[in-house]
Amino acid sequence: MESAPSDIAWEAMHAHYDQANYQAVLDQLSVNDVVLDIGAGDLRLARQMARMVKKVYAVEVNAGLLEGVGVLPVNLIVICADARTLDFPADITTGVLLMRHCTCFRLYADKLRKGGAARLITNARWRMNTEVVDLQVHRKSFAETGMGWYACLCGRTGFKEEPAEHWTLAMDSIVHEVSSCPQCLNF
Numbered sequence: 001m002e003s004a005p006s007d008i009a010w011e012a013m014h015a016h017y018d019q020a021n022y023q024a025v026l027d028q029l030s031v032n033d034v035v036l037d038i039g040a041g042d043l044r045l046a047r048q049m050a051r052m053v054k055k056v057y058a059v060e061v062n063a064g065l066l067e068g069v070g071v072l073p074v075n076l077i078v079i080c081a082d083a084r085t086l087d088f089p090a091d092i093t094t095g096v097l098l099m100r101h102c103t104c105f106r107l108y109a110d111k112l113r114k115g116g117a118a119r120l121i122t123n124a125r126w127r128m129n130t131e132v133v134d135l136q137v138h139r140k141s142f143a144e145t146g147m148g149w150y151a152c153l154c155g156r157t158g159f160k161e162e163p164a165e166h167w168t169l170a171m172d173s174i175v176h177e178v179s180s181c182p183q184c185l186n187f
Contacts, residue, residue, distance in 0.1 A: 024129070095121070
């Protein structure tokens with residue numbers, strides 16, 4: 001798939017992460033992981049992950065970013081494709097999605113979960129720090145949760161309000177994993 005120069009410039013401007021961001025991902029991995037790196041870019045993170053896990057599938061839609069990547073580790077498999085339409089490999093245990101601007105969180109999470117992946121390491125929901133999303137955990141519906149922070153499987157986050165007298169200091173440190181949040185209705 002050929003990329004226009006403006007696509008490459010956009011990718012460089014919006015998707016560059018530093019080593020601290022990569023280290024936050026690396027710290028969550030174990031030697032037995034089989035990782036799917038969605039939006040792998042120029043493979044900087046994928047190469048580092050390949051040194052410490054069983055296997056890495058690096059999916060990147062922009063062929064221009066993959067030109068001249070050189071010799072790759074044998075456990076790093078590069079797939080030039082659109083992750084939205086790609087059938088994910090069946091042996092994935094962990095997804096990685098470093099993409100603050102991602103609008104397909106729900107799609108990726110659903111595909112990973114249905115394929116048996118246990119978790120997703122991402123910055124796409126809160127668009128800040130990296131978090132580990134347990135893809136297999138039971139989620140209450142938004143309606144079943146009380147006041148406090150929530151993160152939905154659709155990728156949306158927010159604070160569910162109730163009367164102020166229900167608020168406690170502990171509510172600031174708890175995030176409820178939910179499904180069917182009010183923003184899901186817009187999908």
